[in-house]
Amino acid sequence: MDIQYTQRLDARRRALAQADRTHARISQLRLAIVAAGLATLWWTGPTSGWWLLPAALFAGVAVIHARLLGRADRIRSAIHFYEQGLARIRHEWIGHGRSGDAYRQADHLFADDLDLFGRGSLFELLATTRTRAGEETLARWLLAPAPHETARARQEAVRELATRLDLRETVAVIGDHVKVAVDAPLLRRWAASTVGLGRPAIRMAIGLLVVVTVTVFATWWQTGAFGTLALGLLIAQVLVAMAFRPRVIAVVEAVDEPAHDLDVLARLLQVIEQASFESTYLRQLQRTLGGDRTASSDIARLSRLVALLASRRNVLFAAPAAFLMWATQWAFAIDAWKRRVGSHVPHWLDAVGEFEAVLALAGFAAEHPACTFPDLVDGPPMLIAEQLAHATLGADAVPNDVALGGDAAHLVLVSGSNMSGKSTWMRTIGVAVVLARMGAPVRATRCRLSPLAIGAAIRVQDSLTDGRSRFFAEILRLKHIVDLARRERGAVLFLLDEILSGTNSHDRRIGAEAVVIGLVDTGALGIVTTHDLALVAVADRIGPHAINAHFDDRFTDGQLRFDYQLKPGIVETSNAIALMRSIGIDV
Incomplete structure (x- = not known):
C-alpha cells in the first residue's frame, strides 16, 4: 500500500501542477477579455451592444474557471488523503489527527486505560471520517463492543472496502479536508423539532399574494393604473409578514447552524447510494437511504433551500427580498421539507455514520496488510492470539503470544521490573479485543x-473535585469490574495493573487475592501485573487455571536493556535501584 499511495500521490501532485498552470493561463485570458470588453465599449459606445460579446465570453470563461478551481481543490484534498495515509503507514501520524478527547467518558471501564482517545490514541489512528456522524459512530464503536454477529457483518464490509481505494479517495475529497463537516447532533435536533409555520395552504396563499402584488406593481409602473390596489397589496404583505415574523425567525434561526456543509452530506449520501456493494452490511445501509426519493436528493434540496434563504443577506438583494417576502416564503419551504422527510434524517445520519466508520476501519486494514481478521466464535470465554503487537506502535513493536481460556490458563500473573513492558502488553491485548x-x-x-x-x-487516578484518593478510585473500579463479570457470567477480560498498590503490603495481598480469585471464580479471564512478588502466590491458590509469567531486563554498560518478550515463571531480577543510579541518584 505504501507504493500504491506514493504512486497516486505523485500523480495527484503532477495533476495539481498542471491545474495551477491552466489556472494562471485562464486568469490571464479573463484579464484580456476584460480589457477587450472595455476597449469595445469605448470604441462603439454602450448603445451598440458589441460589448455584450466579450461580456458573454467572460461569463462563459468564468464558469469554466470555477470548475477548474473546484477540481484543483479536490486534487489538493486527494494529496492530503495520500499524505496522511503514508504518515500512518510510516508511523508519523501521532499528533496530526483528531484526538477524540470530546468522546472520553468519566469512569469508563477501559477507554482511558487503553488510550482509546487522546494524542497518539487508537481513535487518532482510525479517525479518517468526513462527518461528525462518522466520527461519533467510530467513537461509539470503540466504547461499546458489538455482538459477534454484528462484528462479523462489519468484517465482511471492511474486507470489501479495504480493496476499494478509488471509493475511499472519492469520499476523502468531498468538501474541505481540514475540518469535520456536518454537525450531526444539531441536524438531528432540528429535524425532530416541532416549530412550524402552518398548513401548506397558507404557503400557497402567501405565494399567490406575492405574485399578484408583483403583477399589479408592474402594471402600475407601466401604465400608472391600479396604484391604490398596489399600495393595498403591499400593506397586506407587510401585515402577513408581521403576523408570521416570530415563527419565521424561529425557523430561520433553527436551521441556520445545523445546515452547514449540507452539500458535503448530500454528496456523501450520493456516493453510498450509487456504489455497488457485495457485503450484506453495506447493502442494508443502501436500503436505508432508498425509497421513492433518494436521501441525497432530499438533502441536496434542503441545501438549495437554505442557500436561497441565505441570499436575502446580500446587500444588493435585501430590498427585493423584502418586497418578495423572500424569508417568509423560503422558511415555509424549509418547514414543508422538514414535515415531509424530517423523520428520515436520523436514519440517514446513522447510515452515513456507520458507512464512514466502516470506511475508516477499511483504511486501517488496507494500510496495515499484516493485520489479520480475528475468528469470532461463540462459546465459553477464550482469547488466543499469535504474534500479537500493539496497533498504534511502530514497526519495532515486539509481538507476543497470548492464550486465555479453554485448556489454557484463565489468569496470567505477570511480574517484572519497571519499564519492561507489562502494562504495554496488557494494553496490547485490550486494544486487540476492542x-x-x-x-x-x-x-x-x-x-x-x-x-x-x-x-x-x-x-486509575485520584479526583480532587470528587474528593477521591487514587486507592478509593481503584477499589471503586475493581467493584465495577467484579459486578461486570457477574453480570456477564464470566464473559469478561479483566486487566489489572499493580493491583491495590496504594495500600500496605499486608492489606494489598489479602485484598488482591480476594478480588482476583473472585473474578476467576465467575469464569472471567484476566491479566494481573505486579512488582510485589508476594502476590504471585495467588497463582498457586487458584491452581492449574493460573500461571506466572514475567518480563525482565539486562543492565549492561550502564544502560538498561529490554527485550519485551514474555517468559514463563516469576521474574528473578529487579531494576529500581539500577534505574535510580542511572539518572544520578546515589543509592
Whole structure:
C-alpha cells in the first residue's frame, strides 16, 4: 500500500501542477477579455451592444474557471488523503489527527486505560471520517463492543472496502479536508423539532399574494393604473409578514447552524447510494437511504433551500427580498421539507455514520496488510492470539503470544521490573479485543476470541473535585469490574495493573487475592501485573487455571536493556535501584 499511495500521490501532485498552470493561463485570458470588453465599449459606445460579446465570453470563461478551481481543490484534498495515509503507514501520524478527547467518558471501564482517545490514541489512528456522524459512530464503536454477529457483518464490509481505494479517495475529497463537516447532533435536533409555520395552504396563499402584488406593481409602473390596489397589496404583505415574523425567525434561526456543509452530506449520501456493494452490511445501509426519493436528493434540496434563504443577506438583494417576502416564503419551504422527510434524517445520519466508520476501519486494514481478521466464535470465554503487537506502535513493536481460556490458563500473573513492558502488553491485548469487536483486523498472525467485555484498572487516578484518593478510585473500579463479570457470567477480560498498590503490603495481598480469585471464580479471564512478588502466590491458590509469567531486563554498560518478550515463571531480577543510579541518584 505504501507504493500504491506514493504512486497516486505523485500523480495527484503532477495533476495539481498542471491545474495551477491552466489556472494562471485562464486568469490571464479573463484579464484580456476584460480589457477587450472595455476597449469595445469605448470604441462603439454602450448603445451598440458589441460589448455584450466579450461580456458573454467572460461569463462563459468564468464558469469554466470555477470548475477548474473546484477540481484543483479536490486534487489538493486527494494529496492530503495520500499524505496522511503514508504518515500512518510510516508511523508519523501521532499528533496530526483528531484526538477524540470530546468522546472520553468519566469512569469508563477501559477507554482511558487503553488510550482509546487522546494524542497518539487508537481513535487518532482510525479517525479518517468526513462527518461528525462518522466520527461519533467510530467513537461509539470503540466504547461499546458489538455482538459477534454484528462484528462479523462489519468484517465482511471492511474486507470489501479495504480493496476499494478509488471509493475511499472519492469520499476523502468531498468538501474541505481540514475540518469535520456536518454537525450531526444539531441536524438531528432540528429535524425532530416541532416549530412550524402552518398548513401548506397558507404557503400557497402567501405565494399567490406575492405574485399578484408583483403583477399589479408592474402594471402600475407601466401604465400608472391600479396604484391604490398596489399600495393595498403591499400593506397586506407587510401585515402577513408581521403576523408570521416570530415563527419565521424561529425557523430561520433553527436551521441556520445545523445546515452547514449540507452539500458535503448530500454528496456523501450520493456516493453510498450509487456504489455497488457485495457485503450484506453495506447493502442494508443502501436500503436505508432508498425509497421513492433518494436521501441525497432530499438533502441536496434542503441545501438549495437554505442557500436561497441565505441570499436575502446580500446587500444588493435585501430590498427585493423584502418586497418578495423572500424569508417568509423560503422558511415555509424549509418547514414543508422538514414535515415531509424530517423523520428520515436520523436514519440517514446513522447510515452515513456507520458507512464512514466502516470506511475508516477499511483504511486501517488496507494500510496495515499484516493485520489479520480475528475468528469470532461463540462459546465459553477464550482469547488466543499469535504474534500479537500493539496497533498504534511502530514497526519495532515486539509481538507476543497470548492464550486465555479453554485448556489454557484463565489468569496470567505477570511480574517484572519497571519499564519492561507489562502494562504495554496488557494494553496490547485490550486494544486487540476492542478492534476485534468493532469488526476490524488486529495486529497478529492469528487471533480467535469469544465475546468478551473488558474491565481494566491500568490508569486509575485520584479526583480532587470528587474528593477521591487514587486507592478509593481503584477499589471503586475493581467493584465495577467484579459486578461486570457477574453480570456477564464470566464473559469478561479483566486487566489489572499493580493491583491495590496504594495500600500496605499486608492489606494489598489479602485484598488482591480476594478480588482476583473472585473474578476467576465467575469464569472471567484476566491479566494481573505486579512488582510485589508476594502476590504471585495467588497463582498457586487458584491452581492449574493460573500461571506466572514475567518480563525482565539486562543492565549492561550502564544502560538498561529490554527485550519485551514474555517468559514463563516469576521474574528473578529487579531494576529500581539500577534505574535510580542511572539518572544520578546515589543509592
